[in-house]
Amino acid sequence: MGGNNNDGIVAFDVTKKFRAAAGTLELGELVKDGFFSLFESVGALEIMDPKMDSGCLAPGESLDEDYDVGRGLSPEEVIGIIDQLLCLEMAWYQGYPLSQTLLTNVYIDRMLEPEPMTLEEADFIRDNLKGDQRNDDPMHAVLRSYCLGLIKCCWYINDRIKYEHYYEEEDFVTNTYHRSLLDNFDVDEINNEIMAARKLVHSIRHRITDELAQALGFRLELRTAFLRAIELSVMRSNPESLSLPWTQMKAVWEAIYNSRHLGQSVPEAFSTKIQRRLASTMPPRPIVKLSTEETYKHFKKLFVDGINVLNVLNYHDSQSLLQNFVMTFQSQKPQPLVYIRTLLQSFLFKDMIILGKLSIRHVLDDDLSLVVLPASKLLDPANDLVEAPHHPRYALAHQMELFRQRAAQSYLDIFRAFCQNRCRIRRTLCHSIQDWETVQVDAEEIDQLLQIQIDERPLVYPPTEDTEGIEPTFSLPLSSWAYLYKLRLMEWIVQLGFELEIYAPDELGGMYWYLSELARSRARLVDRISFFTKHRAASQQENENTSAQEAAFTRSRHYLYQTSLDAAITWEMADALLNLYAALGRLGLVVAPPRPYSTDEMRYDVRMKPFGAIGLPELPSWEEYRAATDRRQKETGRLLEDARLSLEQAQRGLEVMGRLTEKESFSVGCFERWLGGVKGQMRAVERAGVVVEVVKRKLQEKGEDKKGKELGLRVEVGKAVEGEHEWWVVPMVEEIEVA
Amino acid sequence: MNYDALPTPTSKPEATDFLQTLLNKNLRVGTTDGRMFWGSFKCTDSDCNLVLQHTYEYRPPSLAQLQEAAAQDDEAQKGKVVMDMTSRYLGLVVVPGKYITKIEVEEFASQLKDTLSERKQHQPTQSKMNVEIS
16 A cells, blocks of 8 residues: 555545546546556445345444353353354365455454454453453463464365465465464463363362363364374374374364254354455455265365374385375275375475475486386495596486486476365376377487497397387386387377366267377386396396396386286276277267367367377377267177177276285385275276166167167266266166167 | 546536546535435436445444543544444445435545645544534
């Protein structure tokens, strides 16, 4: 705001002249600033319009709260208010603004406004300070200290979320409307207040009954534990000690829920009128009311996630970390709250130190060793110690460092992307694949320099008996690594599309076909990597191989096996669904809606846009796509039979996958969740098998020429059925009477 | 510019000129419910609807607040109490002409050539306003 003092500013009353001047304008004529567009004014708040102007008062209405914060409160009422605050707190965590949640509470409002300078001032009854008669109503003291703890928690959480990557208003609203959430108060001071209140409650338990005293005690304990959990989370040290307050909260939460019947609600203590005093351009909005049951469920999930997310700190290997821990953690339904995701991000990346103890290089080298370079001299840390510039090892260290610098950001971006909400993950990955495309090109250049340095011998791949006339090739480990990631990202983009219900029912078959193509590309690449790794393992064995090197080769073999198995399962399942949808389409059971304003080819271009810029693997042309998805050369019965066979293969693959151990499946620290995913896939395969059988039988009963309803079938296609893996959309089929 | 000295515009060119000079100046717009809006003038039309940018809303203290303040203040015995207006930021607003009770334009005293700068400083500032009760 401009000059804040009187001096130097003079105001002239121009009301009459203004009105007279405006009166001469024609209807619809405007006098406006040239830089101001009417388009902007669409967003303007209309004053005195009760729908838009939060400051507009109804005739006779007063801005003041009629609610008297100084009135005496019963313990039941305090419990009621606290429980209502818990519902609002959860609504805020879920993404509603403070103005519709916690800042609708009269007590909190009075505590924060005007801004308290001392902790004593942070009270809803401030008159007490003047007279020397401190408020001695114990219930006021309990409610005040609870609110202090709550507001401080909110401040921390808001602060942490702002520090990490999130989407404002989409994930979370950090706006505090110029209210300071006790920013400047020390958490210890606040803890002392809560402790004092807990003692106070204990001391009056005979007066208010044990039951009520306990119920109040639990609620205060929750705040102490919450503050503790937040404080500890910056340590990123050992998960066992960090999880203590979370476990405590989880336990005390049950007790709070079970004592909710003791509370007596005080709806008058909450009001949207407070929004009129918040610095906000938003029109007035109602209070968000979560039910007690929902609040209970979400808090419970919050505490469980809070404990689980700490397991990320137990680093085992790079693959367990990314594809398994982060991915399975984030694919939970419902997704963990944004605060938990913030914690995950801060554990992963804060200050560029991974999990609080590892360098980026450590994780990256670990991953390279696992995927393409087990026990390779390219990753030997001793290379860094060579100082003579003409020494080959010096060159290796230098080139590898160049590569790391190039790839590290792209690699970390995958983790970062997976910490976002589901829609954003997919969107971000669409950009990432372009980036990985260039990483792959750059990596190939470095590969070519390195293969000279280490004097690599090219091999004929794929291996054949007759090697004549076939150009042998180099292993190209770094670019293979980059290519593998690019392929995985592309698969994830397609798969997340199924999860997010992006594709129309008639598109599903086509997208499964593309997924199958990608998975096959991955399998081919992994096969090539395995070939070169095996060869190197054999040649290194001739020299003396240390046990550490053996272990590295074994680990890499396990990884390559697991990922090729996964690729095989993916393409078999995708093939099965492709065939099934092709058959359903042909039988008129899945019908495309009329689309008069576009052609199939144009829609294909738009759908595949993220992949269009990728050179390898090249996007199939529209003709290829159409031929592959309508499978005209095959009769319907044959399609269903193919689907059945693919499902059998997938089933077999999944059984093998399900038998892998925690280490073999690279899901250390998240094995349960990972196994849950495998089981979800199994369930999808099983039900797909049933669907195929039903359609086959009806086809035999009614004859090939029947279509749609005549077959006595109704098919519903939406999203993946609950309990099944969300990346596999198996249609629901119902038998109906033929009219 | 001393707006008091200007004649009331009657013809249309005069009127448009007058309104043009006010563009981008800070206006204080009073409304029927007793609030005041302080913002930069962007646009108006024949109904005197005003668009203000970067607007703050100022609200006089409520009766209850006044009484409370009066009870604590010795000055109140003389029927006068000084209180701050509460304010908050609103951004871009449209004030419909039918609710407008007063329009004031702000000028820097230093830019006024006449003796206006000697006016008594009873002008409201952007954040404080004296309220008299009887």
